[in-house]
Amino acid sequence: MSESAGPDEPTFVDPSFTPPPPPRSPGFFLTPLGVEHNEADLDAWSSSVEHIHATAGFEGHPWPDEPMTVERNLADLQRHAEDFARRRGFTYSVLSDPGGEVVGCVYVYPSPLPGVDAAVRSWVRASRAELDTPLSRTVTAWLESAWPFASYDYAPRVATA
Numbered sequence: 001m002s003e004s005a006g007p008d009e010p011t012f013v014d015p016s017f018t019p020p021p022p023p024r025s026p027g028f029f030l031t032p033l034g035v036e037h038n039e040a041d042l043d044a045w046s047s048s049v050e051h052i053h054a055t056a057g058f059e060g061h062p063w064p065d066e067p068m069t070v071e072r073n074l075a076d077l078q079r080h081a082e083d084f085a086r087r088r089g090f091t092y093s094v095l096s097d098p099g100g101e102v103v104g105c106v107y108v109y110p111s112p113l114p115g116v117d118a119a120v121r122s123w124v125r126a127s128r129a130e131l132d133t134p135l136s137r138t139v140t141a142w143l144e145s146a147w148p149f150a151s152y153d154y155a156p157r158v159a160t161a
Contacts, residue, residue: 013148017087020147035078038073045123055124094124104122104124117152118143
C-alpha cells in the first residue's frame with residue numbers, strides 16, 4: 001500500500017483516505033491519540049513496561065524504554081499525530097468506558113514484511129490486563145470490516161480463563 005506523496009515521503013494509504021470511525025466495546029473505546037493524552041499516556045505505559053514487553057507483538061521490541069520525560073513523551077505523541085494527519089500511520093488511545101482513563105494504545109502502521117499491508121500492535125496497562133483480549137478482538141473486527149488492507153500483521157492473543 002506504500003505510495004509516494006513526494007520524493008522522500010512515503011504514504012501508507014491514499015492521502016484522501018478518511019480513517020474509519022474508531023470502535024467502542026464494553027469497557028473501552030478508541031480515539032485518535034493526541035497531545036491532550038500526554039500525561040495520562042505516559043502514566044499508562046510507564047506503569048506497565050514489563051507487562052507491555054510481555055504482550056504479543058511487543059516481545060523483543062525496544063519500546064517502551066525508560067527513562068521518559070513528559071517532554072519526550074509529548075514529542076512522541078506529536079509525531080504520531082503528524083503521522084495520522086499525513087496518513088503515514090494511525091495511533092489510537094484506548095480509553096476506559098466509563099471514565100475516559102487512558103488504558104492502552106493501538107498502532108496501525110505500514111508493515112515491513114513483504115506482501116503485508118499493515119503492522120498492527122496494541123497494549124493495555126498492567127492494571128487493565130483483562131482488556132487485552134477484548135481489545136484484540138475489537139481491533140481485528142474493525143480492521144477486517146472498515147480498513148482497506150488486503151493483509152495485516154497483528155499478533156494473536158491467547159484467551160485466558
